Amino acid sequence: METIFKKKISKVLNASPEQVFLYWKGRVALYAILKAMNIKKGDELILPGFTCVVVPNAIKYLGATPVYVDIDRETLCPKLENIENAINPNTKAIICQNTFGLSHNVDKIVSIAEKHNLFTIEDCAHGFGGIYNGIPNGKFCDAAFFSTQWNKPFSTGVGGFALINNTNLIKKIEKINQELITPSFKDRFILKALLIAKRNLLNSKNYYALVRLYRKLSKYNLVVGSSEGKETETSERPEKYFKAMSQTQISHGIKEIDNIEKLVGLRKKNARDYTEFLKKHSKYHVSERLFDNHSFLKYPILVENRDTFESIAVKNNIELGDWFCSPIHPVKDPQIFNNWDLDLINLKNASDISKKVINLPTDVNDSKIILNFLYDNLSEII
Numbered sequence: 001m002e003t004i005f006k007k008k009i010s011k012v013l014n015a016s017p018e019q020v021f022l023y024w025k026g027r028v029a030l031y032a033i034l035k036a037m038n039i040k041k042g043d044e045l046i047l048p049g050f051t052c053v054v055v056p057n058a059i060k061y062l063g064a065t066p067v068y069v070d071i072d073r074e075t076l077c078p079k080l081e082n083i084e085n086a087i088n089p090n091t092k093a094i095i096c097q098n099t100f101g102l103s104h105n106v107d108k109i110v111s112i113a114e115k116h117n118l119f120t121i122e123d124c125a126h127g128f129g130g131i132y133n134g135i136p137n138g139k140f141c142d143a144a145f146f147s148t149q150w151n152k153p154f155s156t157g158v159g160g161f162a163l164i165n166n167t168n169l170i171k172k173i174e175k176i177n178q179e180l181i182t183p184s185f186k187d188r189f190i191l192k193a194l195l196i197a198k199r200n201l202l203n204s205k206n207y208y209a210l211v212r213l214y215r216k217l218s219k220y221n222l223v224v225g226s227s228e229g230k231e232t233e234t235s236e237r238p239e240k241y242f243k244a245m246s247q248t249q250i251s252h253g254i255k256e257i258d259n260i261e262k263l264v265g266l267r268k269k270n271a272r273d274y275t276e277f278l279k280k281h282s283k284y285h286v287s288e289r290l291f292d293n294h295s296f297l298k299y300p301i302l303v304e305n306r307d308t309f310e311s312i313a314v315k316n317n318i319e320l321g322d323w324f325c326s327p328i329h330p331v332k333d334p335q336i337f338n339n340w341d342l343d344l345i346n347l348k349n350a351s352d353i354s355k356k357v358i359n360l361p362t363d364v365n366d367s368k369i370i371l372n373f374l375y376d377n378l379s380e381i382i
């Protein structure tokens with residue numbers, strides 16, 4: 001089973017199955033990559049200041065320091081000169097990210113890293129199935145990690161995998177993986193129940209109610225959550241973190257991954273419709289010039305007041321997403337930002353955008369429903 005899944009993954013990535021390693025979550029894949037790179041106390045890693053808190057968590061769990069770089073308003077990715085300015089003798093690696101399925105300058109970031117003898121890691125949690133400059137996301141850097149959590153390009157409930165391109169790291173990660181623990185019966189049982197519940201219960205009428213319920217239950221660790229309560233409060237490693245992917249996830253993934261090509265096609269088509277509409281109405285939109293062949297997991301727009309906009313969407317059964325509501329999503333309380341070494345002073349664009357960004361679903365069959373909703377609420381959109 002595992003071999004079949006790895007073969008299917010590697011086919012999409014134009015890689016070999018021996019380069020693919022499976023984990024309980026994407027964050028665990030990142031942690032394994034960092035360990036294979038021998039990241040330790042005193043090391044610094046550069047990453048976009050517009051990410052998921054589980055990324056700096058994996059860095060902090062090893063005693064290393066995340067160094068955040070502000071993003072550019074047009075690309076939602078860091079500017080090259082800001083990355084270069086953040087490099088110092090303690091820097092060990094640069095993480096680049098396919099934000100919403102979009103990525104920018106990955107090849108140039110790799111050149112900078114080579115010049116300074118640094119590792120590179122691609123956060124492809126949003127980017128599976130997308131292509132950048134003719135090369136699949138995940139193939140540019142020494143290593144990449146992917147997520148198969150509920151809202152990611154294809155889903156195994158929770159889940160993730162690593163792609164290792166630097167052959168020197170393969171033996172190391174194989175050795176580290178010997179420490180992986182097997183998911184418990186309870187983990188697997190609850191995940192299976194959630195997968196069945198999702199298939200049978202979730203529809204656009206109860207989407208918000210179920211998402212709220214799921215988030216609440218995960219906060220108190222009552223279900224297999226996207227994040228355990230503690231992960232969004234402290235940067236201490238939870239117990240039983242370094243977990244392998246279970247058979248439940250693997251067999252679900254083997255079925256789900258077959259839709260990826262069709263799904264990416266649909267996402268690109270909807271994204272084109274949204275871009276055309278927003279451009280016509282002179283609203284913030286994704287630049288086609290920069291991102292014509294990306295996977296568009298979600299489509300970011302900026303709004304005047306996110307809470308207002310969200311409540312209108314709830315009334316209309318429009319399934320909006322809230323990534324990234326903070327430079328380290330979903331942690332909103334600035335009082336605890338220093339648990340992750342985050343200082344907003346250097347992150348002007350990221351702070352501003354994370355207050356205004358909201359994302360549109362790109363996997364809808366009919367983009368007109370979304371376009372009509374946008375049209376009715378144009379004055380709210382920036």
Ligand SMILES: *Cc1c(COP(=O)(O)O)cnc(C)c1O
Nearest residue numbers: 025026027052125147149159160
């Ligand atoms: C979802 C996500 C992750 C982590 O993936 P998990 O599988 O939930 O651990 C990492 N980075 C980004 C940008 C993400 O959106």
